[in-house]
Amino acid sequence: MNEFQNNGYLFVPSLIDTLAYDCFLKKLAAYGKGNSDEKQVTGSVVFYKEGLFEKLLEHLLPQIEVLTGVDLFKAYSYARRYEMGNELKPHIDRESCEITVSLALGFEGEIWPLWVEDRMKKHHSFLLQAGDALIFRGKELLHWREINRYGPCSQVFLHYVDRHGLYANFRDDHASN
Template sequence: MFNKYQVIKSALSYELANFVFNYFLLKRDAAEFMYKNNIIHENGMFGTWRDPQIPNTYSHYADPVMETLLVKVLPKMQQETGLELIPTYSYARLYKKGDKLRRHKDRPSCEISTTINLGGDPWPIFIDGTGADNVIDEFNEIHKPNAPKGTKVLLEVGDMLVYSGCELEHWREPFDGNICGQVFLHYNHVNGPFAEKNKFDERPMLGLPGFVK
């Protein structure tokens, strides 16, 4: 029975996770080459370094491979958690040394969120299972006094953390490794208040960039 958060071991095989990790490294390098040489302009189709949540770090909304994972892991996740879900969107990042994820809760399209470790150096995520609102100002990192320190979760390659993204604050401390690949797969409850509006994150289908609504 799902209780706000749960780890699913080997949601992806090591081989599949490693393949996706190396694919995403290559896509980042190709995007950087095309942007720097003015072959294409940055428009989200090949990822971005402009995400204000973690600037200057490569990330990608709805990469087709990640969107495929969004569907692939759903049956196993539903079986393990007992949840009935519809997919909303995927988001992937290649974190670099010094990056951190500020303490926050997610938007409604992330009612049930997951993060999968694709590869690179280990980096724990922290999650506050109390559901309390401790963040006063996310971007200036102002929190209420005595905010819970949270539970530390360290995923191996292919492992997936499933959590109630809109209810539970989650964050990562500054990264002291060199690179870490993570993909976030987001869902809504089938019969929840956001299901009809947020299917595919308001896009006509999976695989489309965010500007296609």
């Protein structure tokens, strides 16, 4: 078994170069595109299944399969532009987010920690540089971000489901709609 299978999470430094993705997300937000996310992170702007990030979701699928040791279907991408004062409360994700890749696109100021509670209820914080990723079992592990006192940042979440698992019917995020 690999580290992901043992722990339910895996830190991956420098998964990809994210500069172009960060610029794209910033431009979308600056042009007033996207939606407000008052349900989960008040004051942030989000992009559900944005075309460029959907291509990234598909492009990285084989690499994520190798890193996790799991045969996957893609579910959906969800990009978010966080601002100062935002907070992501502790939560577990819905079925379509069985396996999540939280990929840091870029930040202004200091790096804002991402927290995960492991299977033994121990808390771990991760400082994701641009291009770093944390792959984790979003449906299983509690995760959060405390109040952002660090600066604006861009993140994309790439969600997958196990092809042979309980949530395989959530591929392409269809079963949840």
